[in-house]
Amino acid sequence: PSYTSVSDLSNMTSIKIEKLIRDLTKMGFTNVTHNYILSREYVELVLSSYNYKVEDQTSSLTPETVYEELRSSVNPKNLKKRPPIVTIMGHVDHGKTTILDYLRNSTIVSNEHGGITQHIGAFQVKTPISKRTITFLDTPGHAAFLKMRERGATITDIVILVISAEDSLMPQTLEALKHARNSGNQMVVAITKIDRFSNPKQREAAIEKVNLDMMNHEIPIERIGGDVQVVPISARTGENMELLEESIVLLSDVMDLKAESGPQTTLEGYILESEMKKTTGNVSTILVTKGELRKGKVLICGNTYCKVRSIKNENGQDVSKATPAQAVEITGWKDLPGAGDEVIEAKNEATAKKYVAKRLAVIQTARESENVDRLNEQRATKAL
Ligand code: GTP
Ligand code: MG
16 A cells, blocks of 8 residues: 555554554654554655565656656667658737648638637648658647647747738747747748738838848847748748748758657657547547557557557548658547647557556555645644
8 A cells, every 4th residue: 555554554564553653753753643644655664664675666656757668768770860840830810820721732721710720730741842741730839739848848840930921020929939949949930921912012021021020039030140041921822832841841951850760669759639539439649759650559648558440641541650750640549648648659458558557556656645744734733
């Protein structure tokens, strides 16, 4: 058990209760009686002073570290180039969804009520000129991203900061800027809606205004010797969209993005979204960050696990595998995993079950020791 009263401890160890109370008092515990409750770490301390051995070490683990030992040790030999993971940020209505929509070549904007983005989309594009892959994630303000950010996990490499040529910098532009700076993301600026200006002079002036405003906010754009590329685009007409894509490719080459992948590497990733569907059961979108996702593999996430039953890409097509920086939809979860939670591979279902049980035990122990602390505090207050 993770906590024990002094009398229980006496029964378990056949150490006389009077002796226990005396020894505990000597150790520094105050107001010790037969029903004084000891949390696990103190039980261990007491037992070790009587030369009792405590077998398992769950007490030093936290729910976050239980799965650490499942990670494969790093092996630079398995490093392979991977696509950049890009999010688009910017002020309301400046055209984030329209850019993604153009890239994905679908009709998300017209499907949305009021044009507000309602779910995380993750998809890959092949750039038209260099034929390279880019992963785009929609909606970085989503709960999953906030959760990941809280834990210091940044899964995004590059932020496209979208600024409308009509409005220039607005409050949420500055917020996005702050975020990009804090998270250490690289940035590319897209000055968008340039098709709104049919007069070339007016168009130039609008673009110039955005540039000046950026300089005033100390955005290190290339024009002043910085490394932030600025691309004026129209997501409506498609003007300069290839240029924007190639800017990202260029930047990702400079960043030299790599991840360990292949069958040797234990799969790792993050849940982007998670949903119970009537037809297929628990479905989640997982972003692979390491290793290789394949059907039949066993994954753990939080207190649940999954034997991967199906893998679908963003177009709903069945695929045989997914590699780092790829987001796919999988089925097979026992319970719904949480958006933003980390995923790690286990050798088999037995291992997964064992680790999930271990994690549950750690959580239970943490809860109980919290309760014990509170209880002893209350008793001490009463005793005064
Ligand atoms: P939120 O998700 O609500 O923050 O907005 P958003 O940044 O995703 O903007 P969205 O893509 O929904 O675009 C807002 C409006 O601007 C829509 O009516 C788009 O059709 C329009 N729009 C976006 N990009 C362009 C563009 O390049 N040119 C023109 N003319 N209109 C654009
Ligand atoms: Mg949108």
